[in-house]
Amino acid sequence: MAKxxxxxxxxxxxxxxxxxxxAFVKTPDNRDGLIHISEVMNDYVHDVNQYLSxxxxxxxxxxxxxxxxxxxxxLKENEYFKNEEKKRDKRSVLEKIKDSEKYGFQTLAERMxxxxxxxxxxxxx
Structure with missing residues (x-):
């Protein structure tokens, strides 16, 4: 009997x-499901493989x-993925620069x- x-x-x-x-998923009773990329976390997810395998x-x-x-x-209410979002929010300025566009001196003065x-x-x- 299906759950x-x-x-x-x-x-x-x-x-x-x-x-x-x-990501495609199966429940314990073999029902199919999907976790859409927009449902992995509140922050932008570029590649699902960074979070799920x-x-x-x-x-x-x-x-x-x-x-x-x-x-x-x-997964937005899963504690593990919530903590991953918090970690991403606490990245250093240098990590944010590496992940984003290249800044020139004028942009640095504006962003400081x-x-x-x-x-x-x-x-x-």
Missing amino acids: KYRIGQFVKVKITGIQSYG KGQIVKAKIVSIDENGKISLS PVWIEEAKERMKE
């Missing part, structure tokens, strides 16, 4: 495949169930006040 799932429920799922748009088991929240029983899931404010906020935490 009855409901929207808002948390369920452990196994990653069965990864595509550029998200085939065979991995994750706890995800059901966001919808279609008429065929396929489940759409989200913003970076100082971000550093002050991190010091308060």
